[in-house]
Amino acid sequence: MSAVFEFDEADLAITGGDHTDGEEDVGHNGVSTHNGLESGYASENDTAEPIPISADERLYEVPLAEDFISSSVQESKRKHNKKACKDDFDVLKVLGRGAYGKVSLCRHVGSNRLYAMKVLKKASLFVHAKNAEHTKAEREILEEVRHPFIVQLMYAFQTNDRLYLILEYAMGGELFTQMAAEQMFSENVARFYIAELVLALEHLHSLGIVYRDLKPENCLLDGEGHVLLTDFGLSKQALGPDDKANTICGTAEYMAPEILMEMHYDKSVDWWTLGILMFEMLTGDTPFRANNKKKTLDAIQNKKLMVPYYVTNDGKDLLNRLLRKNPNGRLGSGNDGTKRVKSHRWFRKINWNDLKERKVTPPIIPVVTNPELAENFSEKFTSEMIKESPVDNHGSIEAHMKDYFQNFSYVAHSHVLMSAFDQYK
Numbered sequence: 542m543s544a545v546f547e548f549d550e551a552d553l554a555i556t557g558g559d560h561t562d563g564e565e566d567v568g569h570n571g572v573s574t575h576n577g578l579e580s581g582y583a584s585e586n587d588t589a590e591p592i593p594i595s596a597d598e599r600l601y602e603v604p605l606a607e608d609f610i611s612s613s614v615q616e617s618k619r620k621h622n623k624k625a626c627k628d629d630f631d632v633l634k635v636l637g638r639g640a641y642g643k644v645s646l647c648r649h650v651g652s653n654r655l656y657a658m659k660v661l662k663k664a665s666l667f668v669h670a671k672n673a674e675h676t677k678a679e680r681e682i683l684e685e686v687r688h689p690f691i692v693q694l695m696y697a698f699q700t701n702d703r704l705y706l707i708l709e710y711a712m713g714g715e716l717f718t719q720m721a722a723e724q725m726f727s728e729n730v731a732r733f734y735i736a737e738l739v740l741a742l743e744h745l746h747s748l749g750i751v752y753r754d755l756k757p758e759n760c761l762l763d764g765e766g767h768v769l770l771t772d773f774g775l776s777k778q779a780l781g782p783d784d785k786a787n788t789i790c791g792t793a794e795y796m797a798p799e800i801l802m803e804m805h806y807d808k809s810v811d812w813w814t815l816g817i818l819m820f821e822m823l824t825g826d827t828p829f830r831a832n833n834k835k836k837t838l839d840a841i842q843n844k845k846l847m848v849p850y851y852v853t854n855d856g857k858d859l860l861n862r863l864l865r866k867n868p869n870g871r872l873g874s875g876n877d878g879t880k881r882v883k884s885h886r887w888f889r890k891i892n893w894n895d896l897k898e899r900k901v902t903p904p905i906i907p908v909v910t911n912p913e914l915a916e917n918f919s920e921k922f923t924s925e926m927i928k929e930s931p932v933d934n935h936g937s938i939e940a941h942m943k944d945y946f947q948n949f950s951y952v953a954h955s956h957v958l959m960s961a962f963d964q965y966k
């Protein structure tokens with residue numbers, strides 16, 4: 542499968558963070574700090590009821606320690622959304638590790654709901670300036686998006702030395718795991734996942750967000766088997782219809798040719814990566830993979846796409862259109878691009894409205910006997926010991942790191958959280 546591609550220039554690098562030190566192990570004090578923000582997945586003994594709220598209550602940021610306090614927030618409304626902190630969560634198991642941090646299953650002490658806790662060490666983010674920028678972007682994007690096939694941000698907070706993102710728990714695990722188990726998917730199975738991803742990308746693009754990092758590892762599954770796109774560390778926000786970005790990032794085998802050529806690029810890169818993902822689902826491998834990274838990158842730019850004989854004509858046609866090297870000629874580019882993707886013949890059996898409303902039954906239903914067991918995650922992670930680590934709220938940390946993450950803290954409004962839960966889960 543894909544490997545993260547590392548550039549040499551420091552400011553373009555996508556580098557691995559600290560994977561080895563068992564760092565951000567979170568302790569707890571067992572004190573209930575229930576704040577009326579029930580959301581996410583209920584554990585087996587959860588009996589919490591939603592707290593009624595008034596119609597005009599909105600999302601807003603809640604300050605922690607040095608965080609900025611939004612002046613638009615009225616005192617009377619603050620009481621509904623109490624700031625979150627580390628002690629509000631019990632860490633149960635490690636779920637996985639990414640380039641920048643560790644993700645654990647945790648339980649909100651007050652509500653008993655389960656979430657995924659992503660922890661990042663500020664210091665390791667500052668090894669390369671881009672890492673810190675990516676994390677800030679991830680936090681901002683996660684707050685903005687709300688979609689059935691995109692992971693929901695529930696809380697964000699920070700300590701002196703760490704950043705915490707509390708996310709909807711994708712208990713079905715990684716799509717990558719299902720792909721590895723099946724070697725390759727039938728076209729019907731692949732179509733379901735690709736179509737849900739089309740809707741997720743459509744939503745992001747409508748907000749001016751280019752996702753840029755589509756790959757099986759970032760496609761998680763919820764408890765019913767629907768896609769939950771995660772990891773917005775590389776996404777680029779605030780692109781207008783004619784804006785283009787030019788930062789080099791992504792995963793080697795999934796990189797679009799225009800990124801490699803350091804050209805300005807736009808949302809067309811996401812349609813390219815969707816094509817690569819579809820190819821991998823249907824054949825078990827990516828189309829331009831070679832013996833080494835240099836050859837892979839060369840093939841992406843120069844090699845003609847070869848689609849195996851067993852892929853249907855409609856499937857071949859869609860792949861050829863998504864994997865056009867010229868982004869301007871690629872299916873999905875231009876103003877009505879997504880509409881044209883959705884009306885391609887390969888999707889003719891898809892009822893897009895039903896799909897968006899989660900009325901289509903997923904082809905693979907994850908086995909979840911008890912969500913707390915995290916059965917769909919690698920034992921390599923789930924068997925790790927959960928260690929307590931001291932809270933560092935007063936230790937020395939360079940001033941620029943401290944200031945950089947002002948406004949990081951966040952609590953999703955209970956209205957948003959509860960409706961997300963009812964509607965989608």
Ligand SMILES: Nc1ncnc2c1ncn2[C@@H]1O[C@H](COP(=O)(O)OP(=O)(O)OP(=O)(O)O)[C@@H](O)[C@H]1O
Binds near residue numbers: 711759772
């Ligand atoms: N919301 C979630 N629910 C369940 N598991 C999750 C969730 N988010 C992440 N994980 C697990 O943690 C792993 C690492 O998470 P993530 O990809 O977000 O980290 P990262 O440091 O941003 O990774 P990358 O190296 O891709 O940049 C995922 O592959 C997945 O197994």
